[in-house]
Amino acid sequence: MVKIEMQPxxxxxxxxxxxxxxxxxxxxxxxxxxxxxxLKKWQNVYDRLLDLxxxxxxxxxxxxxxQVFEQEGLEIAEQMQSELGDGYEIYYRNERVKIPVQx
Amino acid sequence: MAETLEDLIAELEQKNIKHTPDEIIWIGRDAxxxxxxxxxxxxxxxxxxxxxxxxxxxxxQVASEDIADLILAAVTKGNLIGYQGQEFPRLxxxxxxxxxxQFVAVSISxxxxxxxxxxxxxxxIRKISNG
Numbered sequence: 001m002v003k004i005e006m007q008p009x010x011x012x013x014x015x016x017x018x019x020x021x022x023x024x025x026x027x028x029x030x031x032x033x034x035x036x037x038x039l040k041k042w043q044n045v046y047d048r049l050l051d052l053x054x055x056x057x058x059x060x061x062x063x064x065x066x067q068v069f070e071q072e073g074l075e076i077a078e079q080m081q082s083e084l085g086d087g088y089e090i091y092y093r094n095e096r097v098k099i100p101v102q103x
Numbered sequence: 104m105a106e107t108l109e110d111l112i113a114e115l116e117q118k119n120i121k122h123t124p125d126e127i128i129w130i131g132r133d134a135x136x137x138x139x140x141x142x143x144x145x146x147x148x149x150x151x152x153x154x155x156x157x158x159x160x161x162x163x164q165v166a167s168e169d170i171a172d173l174i175l176a177a178v179t180k181g182n183l184i185g186y187q188g189q190e191f192p193r194l195x196x197x198x199x200x201x202x203x204x205q206f207v208a209v210s211i212s213x214x215x216x217x218x219x220x221x222x223x224x225x226x227x228i229r230k231i232s233n234g
Contacts, residue, residue: 011191
């Protein structure tokens with residue numbers, strides 16, 4: 001069982017392999033290309049929050065922006081869990097992700 | 104005479120650098136003599152943000168309560184060996200902390216505020232060339 005945690009951070013890979021104590025590189029995982037691209041786009045949103053000139057300005061401009069980011073992150077994590085299957089445990093911000101039940 | 108925490112905070116005030124004295128975890132100087140400091144911050148910056156990576160540090164045998172001290176050791180006593188990331192790369196320091204070699208990537212703002220940090224991947228560091 002491979003345990004992977006998804007956490008956004010600046011100038012970082014968004015995935016961390018909890019077993020090897022190192023980054024997990026999305027392109028090395030059996031994920032769909034569109035999921036990898038979605039993950040990178042999500043990470044880019046976080047990277048754009050960084051302001052090294054005015055660090056006290058770092059953060060989402062609105063609560064809604066933050067909520068949209070978190071919702072997208074959770075959905076990507078769920079998609080990853082669905083694609084990676086039983087051999088992987090995906091965690092989003094410390095919480096184990098469950099595959100949503102299809103309607 | 105060694106500088107005190109108060110001396111360094113006074114320097115920030117003298118230079119009109121925005122900071123939150125009551126939130127400062129530690130303050131020191133980097134290898135170039137610039138004042139650098141870590142505040143509690145929030146979920147997007149500072150120690151609170153860094154602690155979201157506590158499992159990552161734990162995997163490198165660094166307890167949550169030691170993370171702030173590890174970053175202090177890295178930026179004030181470590182060797183700058185390279186960079187992580189592209190557009191606004193983190194500085195990667197090599198440091199011996201509590202008897203173990205550690206590689207720590209740190210985002211330091213222009214004014215010295217520590218924004219974030221993570222355990223670095225030694226195999227992916229863009230090393231500083233010596234030539």
